[in-house]
């Protein structure tokens with residue numbers, strides 16, 4: 001991995017305590033280039049981490065850096081180089097998307113003419129057409145999310161923080177937004193940190209995923225290892241669960257029983273082998289199959305993992 | 309549904325490698341945009357009505373005064389008293405425009421977008437204060453400047469009131485700084501614009517009423533020594549006192565004001581308090 005060369009961001013023992021809760025708890029993590037997903041349930045500390053990375057919130061202890069810049073002392077330089085899309089609504093209703101994005105470009109230091117050009121380009125790239133001249137108060141959630149993304153990209157940052165960009169979108173809108181994020185990371189060449197509480201949706205667009213829970217790091221790995229490791233096959237047979245488990249174990253598969261269900265870890269190096277082994281074992285033992293399904297890594301599984 | 313944007317998507321992404329201006333220029337841009345907005349430029353027609361109407365009302369005494377100078381050769385409207393004379397109009401302008409400058413950014417949570425850029429809380433506050441101060445200065449300086457030009461053109465007997473005019477311009481700066489900081493301080497405490505308008509206008513009416521009342525009570529009970537102090541509870545009389553102390557203009561109130569040095573200190577203290585309040589409020593909003 002190139003992560004060690006120019007980490008997009010890195011934290012070291014980062015802790016943030018609010019009067020009542022500890023939002024981040026001794027978090028040490030780093031992300032390389034490309035699209036990085038930050039996954040966690042509500043209150044996991046995702047937004048808090050982003051605010052610290054922007055240099056807007058001082059951590060209780062620990063350190064963080066973004067693009068090699070220290071968040072504690074170089075906040076201004078960081079904010080010059082990054083873009084931020086907040087999780088909440090942030091659009092004044094009575095002005096148009098064009099005016100708004102031009103203004104935000106100027107606030108990032110672009111001269112007025114350049115700001116106009118960049119705003120028009122960026123709004124086109126996020127897929128906002130004629131509607132961009134209308135006041136934003138009448139926009140759909142999908143359009144609003146696009147404008148929020150556009151204002152984060154308008155000054156051509158090196159890195160963008162997208163806080164729950166798929167929030168409130170319908171399945172189609174979600175897919176469009178995820179595709180757009182993928183394009184930002186690949187075609188636009190802008191590194192992305194995107195948060196979500198669904199691992200499932202992020203694994204489609206991310207190169208790397210970080211999972212946090214209760215402010216603690218659960219896992220940080222390249223998406224490939226992630227889905228591989230998390231991929232399991234669930235098998236349910238009418239009788240002979242024990243025999244099947246023994247046979248599979250003898251073949252070198254990792255098997256666990258969950259009630260009437262057998263879960264078989266898909267081999268990371270040779271996924272085909274596991275599938276074949278399950279099929280062959282069921283046939284050879286003459287068992288009647290009730291259920292056979294492929295399971296993708298889901299956030300719940302990740303949460304279970306340290307226990308298992 | 310058709311996807312009209314699909315074609316446009318084919319235009320590849322271009323990186324921006326032009327100039328990136330510093331914080332100062334971004335602050336300036338925010339200030340200019342805010343100032344334009346105060347007078348309704350770049351806003352809806354409805355938003356333009358109020359500031360332009362008030363500006364027109366501010367010009368009415370100027371028009372009358374120039375008319376009287378031209379026709380009757382009489383000077384009726386001294387420059388230094390213009391602001392006190394028009395204080396209700398100025399207060400309405402302040403009440404209508406201070407919340408416009410700060411409330412929407414709080415209400416619609418635009419502030420985090422500013423602060424995630426190389427702009428600090430202080431830059432933001434400075435831009436907003438400066439925009440309102442410049443607007444108020446314009447509101448006061450334009451009418452008296454037009455009147456002064458009129459006076460020079462009409463060429464009344466005797467020398468023109470140049471010193472008075474310049475003193476009033478100096479006073480306009482004081483009014484602008486005091487009123488903008490108080491207006492922004494009051495308006496920034498609520499994200500609701502209507503409430504902000506009400507709070508600012510209530511503040512003006514309260515200080516004006518209390519000032520008049522205390523002054524009347526104190527003078528009628530023979531406490532002439534403290535009565536002038538009651539007067540400067542009204543921010544307009546406070547500035548008038550400072551204006552006459554600093555620029556030697558004639559005070560509006562014949563009975564006299566408290567010592568100029570005290571008024572200067574009070575003026576500074578009020579401005580400092582208001583600006584500190586705004587900064588603290590925004591520091592809190594930012595975290």
Ligand SMILES: Nc1ncnc2c1ncn2[C@@H]1O[C@H](COP(=O)(O)OP(=O)(O)OP(=O)(O)O)[C@@H](O)[C@H]1O
Nearest residue numbers: 018021023040041042043044045046047048049595
């Ligand atoms: N300013 C604050 N003051 C007090 N507590 C806070 C503050 N900001 C966040 N918290 C708390 O810190 C914890 C983490 O919050 P955070 O917003 O970072 O979570 P999140 O992962 O973004 O959650 P969500 O998915 O709901 O957006 C929560 O328990 C939250 O209540």
Ligand SMILES: [Mg+2]
Nearest residue numbers: 046047048087
């Ligand atoms: Mg959040």
